Each structure stands twice: as C-alpha cells, then as structure tokens.
Amino acid sequence: MGVxxxxxxxxxxxxLLGVLVDVGTARPAAAHATVVTTMPADSAxxxxxxxxxxxxFDEPVSLGAGYARVLDGDGxxxxxxxxxxxxxxxxxxxxxxxxxxxxxVTYRVVSADSHPVSGAFSFAVGNGELVAAGSVGEGDxxxxxxxxxxxxxxxxxxxxxxxxxxVPLVLATCWPGGWAVPRLRRLAGxxxxxxxxxxxxxxxxxxxxxxxxxxGSLVDPQLLGTTLDSTxxxxxxLRVVVAALLAAVLLRSWRRGRAxxxxxxxxAAVLAAALVVAVAAVGHPVAGPLPVLxVAVAAVxxxxxxxxxxxxxxxxxxxxxxxxxxxxLAAALPRWSSLAAGCIGALVVTGVLQSVREVGSVSALFxxxxxxxxxxxxxxxxxVLVAALVSRDWVQQRVGTRRRPSRRVVAQAFxxxxxxxxxxxxxxxxxxxxxxxxxxxxxxxxxRAVLVEVVGAAVVLALSAVLVGTxxxxxxxxxxxxxTLPLQSAGGTTGAGTVQVLLDPATPGxxxxxxxxxxxxxxxxxxxxxxxxxxxxxxxxxxxDVDLAPAGPGHYVGDPTLPTTGTWTLTATVxxxxxxAVTASTVFPVR
Numbered sequence: 001m002g003v004x005x006x007x008x009x010x011x012x013x014x015x016l017l018g019v020l021v022d023v024g025t026a027r028p029a030a031a032h033a034t035v036v037t038t039m040p041a042d043s044a045x046x047x048x049x050x051x052x053x054x055x056x057f058d059e060p061v062s063l064g065a066g067y068a069r070v071l072d073g074d075g076x077x078x079x080x081x082x083x084x085x086x087x088x089x090x091x092x093x094x095x096x097x098x099x100x101x102x103x104x105v106t107y108r109v110v111s112a113d114s115h116p117v118s119g120a121f122s123f124a125v126g127n128g129e130l131v132a133a134g135s136v137g138e139g140d141x142x143x144x145x146x147x148x149x150x151x152x153x154x155x156x157x158x159x160x161x162x163x164x165x166x167v168p169l170v171l172a173t174c175w176p177g178g179w180a181v182p183r184l185r186r187l188a189g190x191x192x193x194x195x196x197x198x199x200x201x202x203x204x205x206x207x208x209x210x211x212x213x214x215x216g217s218l219v220d221p222q223l224l225g226t227t228l229d230s231t232x233x234x235x236x237x238l239r240v241v242v243a244a245l246l247a248a249v250l251l252r253s254w255r256r257g258r259a260x261x262x263x264x265x266x267x268a269a270v271l272a273a274a275l276v277v278a279v280a281a282v283g284h285p286v287a288g289p290l291p292v293l294x295v296a297v298a299a300v301x302x303x304x305x306x307x308x309x310x311x312x313x314x315x316x317x318x319x320x321x322x323x324x325x326x327x328x329l330a331a332a333l334p335r336w337s338s339l340a341a342g343c344i345g346a347l348v349v350t351g352v353l354q355s356v357r358e359v360g361s362v363s364a365l366f367x368x369x370x371x372x373x374x375x376x377x378x379x380x381x382x383x384v385l386v387a388a389l390v391s392r393d394w395v396q397q398r399v400g401t402r403r404r405p406s407r408r409v410v411a412q413a414f415x416x417x418x419x420x421x422x423x424x425x426x427x428x429x430x431x432x433x434x435x436x437x438x439x440x441x442x443x444x445x446x447x448r449a450v451l452v453e454v455v456g457a458a459v460v461l462a463l464s465a466v467l468v469g470t471x472x473x474x475x476x477x478x479x480x481x482x483x484t485l486p487l488q489s490a491g492g493t494t495g496a497g498t499v500q501v502l503l504d505p506a507t508p509g510x511x512x513x514x515x516x517x518x519x520x521x522x523x524x525x526x527x528x529x530x531x532x533x534x535x536x537x538x539x540x541x542x543x544x545d546v547d548l549a550p551a552g553p554g555h556y557v558g559d560p561t562l563p564t565t566g567t568w569t570l571t572a573t574v575x576x577x578x579x580x581a582v583t584a585s586t587v588f589p590v591r
Contacts, residue, residue: 036057037056042537043537064210065206068109092105100126105120146215168250243275304350387450483501485585496580507591535569
C-alpha cells in the first residue's frame with residue numbers, strides 16, 4: 001500500500017500538470033505590475049502643460065528606492081520632486097509654466113511582489129518636438145552582481161530552513177534517539193543561522209535591486225531605510241528575528257544529548273510556524289487575487305518542503321551513518337516513510353496550485369523563463385521521487401508492517417551484490433533482530449537512495465530561489481488587452497464617457513481590435529468620427545493608423561498588424577460632435 005500511495009502521488013503530479021495545460025483561458029493574475037494607462041497619453045500633444053502626470057498600474061505599487069521623474073529634451077528635471085503613490089496610481093506633479101517642448105516621463109517603481117518595474121513615455125506641449133522616450137532617462141536593468149547575489153541569498157535561506165525546521169521535526173516525530181546525535185544539533189543550528197544570514201543579505205540587497213544600483217550601495221543607509229519602511233522589508237526583518245529566537249529556544253533546550261522538554265518543543269513549534277508564514281508572505285503570493293489563500297498555500301508548501309528535505313538530511317547524516325541500533329531503525333523508518341509520503345502529497349498539490357496561479361497556460365509554460373525553470377524543477381522533483389520510491393520500498397520490505405516476501409522490489413536495483421534469502425527478502429532484516437544489533441548489510445541501498453534525494457533536493461532549492469526572483473509567466477507572456485479608459489479632452493478633463501478596448505492576441509503579427517464607446521451615462525453611443533493609432537515610441541514606430549469598421553451601435557472592429565515586440569501605445573481619438581474631441585490611450589506589452 002505504501003509504494004502504491006507514493007506511486008499515486010507521482011501519478012497525481014502528472015494529472016495536475018495536465019490540468020495546468022487546460023487553464024489557458026483563465027484570467028491572468030496581476031503578479032507583476034504593468035501600466036494600464038497614463039495621463040498624458042504616450043506621444044500625446046497637449047495644448048498646455050499638465051499640472052501633473054498620472055500613471056495607473058494594474059496592481060498596487062510603491063516608489064520604494066525607485067523614482068518617478070519628468071525630464072525635458074536635455075534630460076533636466078521639470079517635476080517638483082514630490083511624486084507619490086496611492087494604491088495603484090503614481091502621481092508626479094509638474095512645475096508651473098513649462099514652455100512648448102517635448103518631455104519624457106521615466107519611472108521605476110516596486111510591484112507588490114517586490115520586483116522593480118520601470119519604463120518611460122513621452123508627450124509634447126504646443127508645437128514642441130516630440131522627444132523619443134529612450135533618448136533620456138536611466139537604465140532599467142538590475143546590476144549583474146545584485147542579480148546573482150539575490151538568488152544566492154534566497155537559496156541560503158531555503159537551505160537553512162530545511163535544516164533548522166526539518167531536522168528537529170523529524171527527531172520529534174520519527175526518531176527520538178536522534179536527539180543524542182551532536183552532528184544533527186550542529187546542522188539544525190547552522191540551518192537557523194543560514195536563515196538569519198540569508199534574510200539579512202536579502203534585506204540589504206533589496207534596496208540596490210529596487211533602485212537599479214550595484215553592490216557598492218549594499219549598506220547605503222537611505223536604501224536600507226526605504227526597504228525597512230516597506231511591507232517586504234518588515235517581513236524580511238521579522239523572518240530574521242523569528243529565526244534567531246527559534247535558534248535560541250531550540251539550542252538552549254537541546255543539549256547534553258537530551259531531547260527538549262514538551263514546553264520547549266511547543267514554543268519551538270509556534271516560532272517555526274511563524275517563520276514558515278514569514279517566508280511564504282513575500283514575493284508572488286502577496287500579489288494578485290486572493291493573496292491570503294495564496295500565502296496559505298505557499299506556507300503549506302514551505303512547511304512540507306522543510307519537513308521532507310530536512311528529514312532526508314537527518315536520515316543521511318544521522319540514522320544511516322552512525323551506529324544506530326537496528327531496533328531504532330525499525331521503529332523510525334516506517335514513521336518517516338509515512339511522514340515523507342504526506343509531505344510529498346502536500347508538495348504536489350500546493351506546487352501545482354502555485355503553478356496554475358503563476359503560469360496558467362501551456363504556452364506560458366514553454367515561452368517564458370519562469371516556465372522553463374519550473375519545468376526543470378518539476379523534472380528534477382520527478383527524479384527525486386523515483387529515489388523516494390526506492391527508499392520507501394526498502395522500508396516496506398525490510399522494516400515495514402506490511403511485508404510482501406514474494407514480491408520483487410525496486411530497491412534491489414540499487415543493491416550491489418547483496419544476496420536475498422530464499423523468501424525474497426534481503427539478509428539482515430532488522431525487524432527480526434535484536435534491537436541493539438547493528439543495522440542490516442542492505443542499509444547501503446537506502447543510503448544511496450537517500451543521497452540521491454538529498455543532492456536532487458539541494459538543486460530543487462536553488463531552482464526555487466531563482467523562481468522567486470523571476471517574473472511570473474503570466475506577467476511575461478503575451479496576454480489579451482482588456483481595459484476601459486476614460487475619454488479626456490486636450491486639457492486633461494474627463495467625464496465625456498469611456499472607451500472599452502479589447503485586443504487579442506498581443507503578439508507580433510495580425511491581431512483583432514474591438515472598441516466599445518460609452519457616453520457619460522454608460523450607454524453605447526455613436527460618435528461623429530473615431531480613429532485609432534498604434535505607436536512604439538522606443539523603436540520609433542508609428543503612429544500606425546488602424547482601419548475600423550462599424551459592428552453595431554458604438555462598436556468598432558479593426559484588424560491591425562503589430563510588426564514587432566515592444567511596449568506599444570494604443571490611442572483612440574473620438575469626435576463626439578462638431579465641437580468636442582476627446583482621446584484615450586493605453587500602454588500594453590507585445591511579446
């Protein structure tokens with residue numbers, strides 16, 4: 001039954017991955033902020049200078065260590081320096097009395113998942129010459145050193161988590177005799193120290209990452225203060241404090257080879273739960289829809305990962321290496337086998353739920369960096385599960401309660417010259433030996449299988465650290481454009497109505513555009529004239545006119561061709577009557 005249950009977990013992984021392929025029609029999660037609309041619109045020409053520039057994102061953002069500036073054609077700032085963010089709206093006040101000229105808005109903000117988002121667009125006032133958005137401003141990429149250091153810090157934290165939480169958990173639930181092994185106490189202490197160090201490094205690196213600076217600004221007080229003033233920074237700091245408290249409680253009570261008392265274990269369990277939540281409550285889970293549910297799923301995933309991988313280390317470094325009596329193995333291994341099966345099941349279910357939320361379609365899975373890293377992680381997990389099947393099979397055949405002497409076992413493939421007895425089982429069965437006897441000769445099979453699991457798990461943790469810092473596939477793959485925009489006059493006045501834009505697909509080549517025009521009361525209305533243009537300012541493409549055909553009251557359809565990838569701006573110009581002309585625009589990625 002045990003092997004069948006674990007085999008079922010592997011099968012469940014395949015089935016749920018099939019579900020992942022079928023959710024291509026699901027709405028994308030807003031897990032990486034993108035611009036919805038700007039006022040003024042990209043490439044707009046205004047009669048007079050605006051009092052402020054407004055950028056609307058599809059999720060809450062913060063300035064953090066970033067910036068938001070309005071520059072003239074010479075790169076000089078013309079904003080007041082008082083940019084602010086309220087929810088998903090970034091407002092940049094502009095100085096009074098700006099002359100007729102071209103201007104560029106450049107920004108770098110931090111999305112809810114802690115990733116920086118940057119961009120630029122331009123507008124002109126009066127007869128001023130439109131300035132290319134890429135001609136002024138600053139680079140938007142992350143420093144190479146910071147880009148490498150951040151995943152390394154995350155990997156250190158994850159590795160420490162498996163040791164600091166997983167090892168004590170397995171000793172408390174499966175192998176009480178392991179409390180007497182000094183090596184395991186050192187590993188658990190080193191693991192919690194790694195969580196503290198990894199958290200501190202992430203805290204220091206977030207400022208340079210958000211600002212686009214290098215490692216030289218690692219201890220910049222201003223950047224550090226900005227990070228600590230954010231929810232992300234405070235959560236990281238909480239993680240560091242809780243890990244330090246857990247280390248103090250655990251190591252103080254675990255000494256002289258004795259197990260901690262019940263009170264100490266309860267305190268350690270509460271702190272461990274808080275640490276798991278602090279790890280789960282950053283990054284992609286806190287962005288997009290249903291963040292509380294997403295954090296809960298991530299917490300279960302982190303806890304299951306820590307228990308399983310930490311248990312493997314405890315087995316390999318303690319129970320399977322030292323002179324562990326056969327009786328202890330006979331009692332501990334079946335318990336561990338059941339715990340591991342439960343952890344694997346939790347990892348499979350929560351992992352697929354997370355993948356559906358962050359990927360959503362087979363095209364995103366194989367067309368993005370996030371998707372390919374996830375594919376590599378899943379493939380490696382499958383290999384680790386094969387080794388786990390070998391381990392569980394060995395346990396069930398030699399020390400399990402449900403033994404099947406006549407059945408050939410997978411573990412025999414790992415046995416190097418170990419002779420079975422006439423009943424099909426290997427010699428040295430600890431279930432029939434004296435409890436103080438040495439472990440069976442066939443224990444080498446289990447050691448090799450667990451070693452494969454440990455090595456594979458270390459690589460899985462590294463891939464997990466990369467995934468946390470990679471924009472989710474849903475944010476990186478082309479998504480249909482679906483947005484409702486306010487119509488505004490040249491002076492920025494709104495209230496004339498709205499226009500709904502539907503563009504699918506947002507990929508290079510032919511696409512389909514639907515426009516729905518509504519008046520101030522929300523009713524479909526027929527304008528005197530309507531036109532749409534597409535522009536890619538950074539590559540100096542456009543404006544490209546889109547031919548529109550009426551498809552019903554207030555409804556127009558076009559079939560434009562997007563010539564290349566990039567950040568495109570769609571501008572709709574509407575003449576409601578002889579005296580009233582209004583516009584609306586949106587910015588969208590083409591991938």
